[in-house]
Amino acid sequence: MDYGLKSRIASILKPNNGRGVMLAVDHGYFLGPTEKLEVPKRTISPIVRYCDSLMVTRGVVRSSVDPNFPVPIVLRVSGGASIIGEDLSNEEITTSIKDAIRINATAVTMSIFVGAKYEHKSLVGLGHLVNEAEEYGLPVLAVTAVGKELAKRDARYLSLSCRIAAEFGAHMVKTYYCDDFQKVVNSCPVPIIVAGGPKLPERDALALTYNSIKAGAAGVDMGRNIWQSQHPVAMIRAVRAIVHSNYNLDQAYKLFQQLAKGQPIPQNRGNFNPNQNQNRPQQNRPNPQGNRQNQNRNQQRRPQQNRPNNQNRPNQKPGQPNQSKPNQKPNQGKPQNQNRPQNKPQQKPNQTKPAQQTKPAQQPKPAQQPKPAQQPKPAQQPKPAAQPATPAPAAPKPQ
Ligand code: R5P
Numbered sequence: 001m002d003y004g005l006k007s008r009i010a011s012i013l014k015p016n017n018g019r020g021v022m023l024a025v026d027h028g029y030f031l032g033p034t035e036k037l038e039v040p041k042r043t044i045s046p047i048v049r050y051c052d053s054l055m056v057t058r059g060v061v062r063s064s065v066d067p068n069f070p071v072p073i074v075l076r077v078s079g080g081a082s083i084i085g086e087d088l089s090n091e092e093i094t095t096s097i098k099d100a101i102r103i104n105a106t107a108v109t110m111s112i113f114v115g116a117k118y119e120h121k122s123l124v125g126l127g128h129l130v131n132e133a134e135e136y137g138l139p140v141l142a143v144t145a146v147g148k149e150l151a152k153r154d155a156r157y158l159s160l161s162c163r164i165a166a167e168f169g170a171h172m173v174k175t176y177y178c179d180d181f182q183k184v185v186n187s188c189p190v191p192i193i194v195a196g197g198p199k200l201p202e203r204d205a206l207a208l209t210y211n212s213i214k215a216g217a218a219g220v221d222m223g224r225n226i227w228q229s230q231h232p233v234a235m236i237r238a239v240r241a242i243v244h245s246n247y248n249l250d251q252a253y254k255l256f257q258q259l260a261k262g263q264p265i266p267q268n269r270g271n272f273n274p275n276q277n278q279n280r281p282q283q284n285r286p287n288p289q290g291n292r293q294n295q296n297r298n299q300q301r302r303p304q305q306n307r308p309n310n311q312n313r314p315n316q317k318p319g320q321p322n323q324s325k326p327n328q329k330p331n332q333g334k335p336q337n338q339n340r341p342q343n344k345p346q347q348k349p350n351q352t353k354p355a356q357q358t359k360p361a362q363q364p365k366p367a368q369q370p371k372p373a374q375q376p377k378p379a380q381q382p383k384p385a386a387q388p389a390t391p392a393p394a395a396p397k398p399q
Contacts, residue, residue, distance in 0.1 A: 004137025008106045009171060011072045012053045013191055013218050021240050022193060023051035024223030026076040031083050036228045040064040043227045050236040053106060055221055058095050061103055074141055075100050078110030088147035089113035092125055097132050108133050111145035114161040123168060130169035142170035155180035162188040174221050177208050181215040191218035196225035202235060203253050209242045210249045219243050234259030
């Protein structure tokens with residue numbers, strides 16, 4: 001695989017664990033100003049810092065996403081049908097690869113409608129999109145759309161759709177969670193990302209996230225269940241804790257409740273804005289040791305994923321939230337970790353460091369020499385079906 005393609009995928013699915021949190025805000029392309037997405041900028045701004053990538057149309061990225069704080073853009077390039085039209089499957093490519101590159105998209109995405117009236121058009125469209133996007137090293141995320149037929153979302157149908165998308169060359173596939181979801185994952189040779197679907201109670205949406213990851217999904221591409229929540233920041237952070245920090249359902253829901261109530265929360269190194277959007281607040285990395293239990297499938301697919309991260313990450317800019325805070329932990333405020341090995345020792349469960357809010361201000365540490373690059377580890381052998389580890393949330397951190 002070409003460097004460009006690999007590195008773009010790595011900014012969506014993090015190399016240390018093969019996982020990612022994609023924030024979906026592209027709904028307007030067929031739903032118009034749907035609830036809580038009436039003013040996209042207002043919806044996106046408070047939560048974008050907690051995602052790894054943003055799924056969006058070119059109209060919204062240009063009008064409502066701040067280019068000074070770039071986030072990997074997964075650009076929706078298909079459309080042509082609306083919720084009040086004749087058939088939602090009647091889509092085609094509406095945004096050129098040239099425009100995707102102009103926008104600095106990290107990936108492009110389109111829907112396929114397997115079994116629908118315009119199945120043929122969407123599948124051939126996917127083939128053409130892969131042909132063109134690969135010329136420029138742009139990965140393609142295929143969305144297995146069901147239109148208004150939500151009842152289609154079972155393992156048999158979704159396995160069929162996901163597999164077809166992968167066979168056409170999609171580099172990642174977005175689909176829905178369903179019973180026997182592991183079957184869908186196992187028969188799809190590329191990473192699967194799970195959509196949230198219509199709004200659920202928060203605990204149910206977190207259960208969907210947890211069960212998806214447990215079954216081998218590489219992450220979520222969640223929209224309504226985050227920004228239609230009364231507490232979108234709390235919700236995306238709880239989702240993130242499952243995806244990147246192996247929180248179980250109870251832990252994630254507790255975190256959601258605490259954040260929603262504005263309570264101080266236990267610190268967790270992975271929960272706090274890990275990968276963050278290239279130049280956003282410095283990361284607390286997810287614990288790769290913990291995650292490794294659950295990433296057997298992704299490791300098979302993506303042998304490069306234990307490489308050091310952040311090679312292309314620009315330095316943080318001053319004035320961004322949580323950057324260069326005086327009460328940072330030691331690895332915050334340091335220069336980017338271009339050569340830092342990913343495989344930190346596992347954090348001890350229940351390691352509860354005292355909150356640091358009250359610490360006196362510290363000067364940022366002087367630049368350190370980067371550590372020597374670690375050789376990438378070979379892909380691990382597949383392990384039995386994974387249960388996400390359920391570490392107790394670790395040491396508290398200022399939120
Ligand atoms: C739908 O076609 C859009 O692509 C959405 O991005 C997708 O459905 C994910 O958003 P949600 O979690 O709201 O279902």
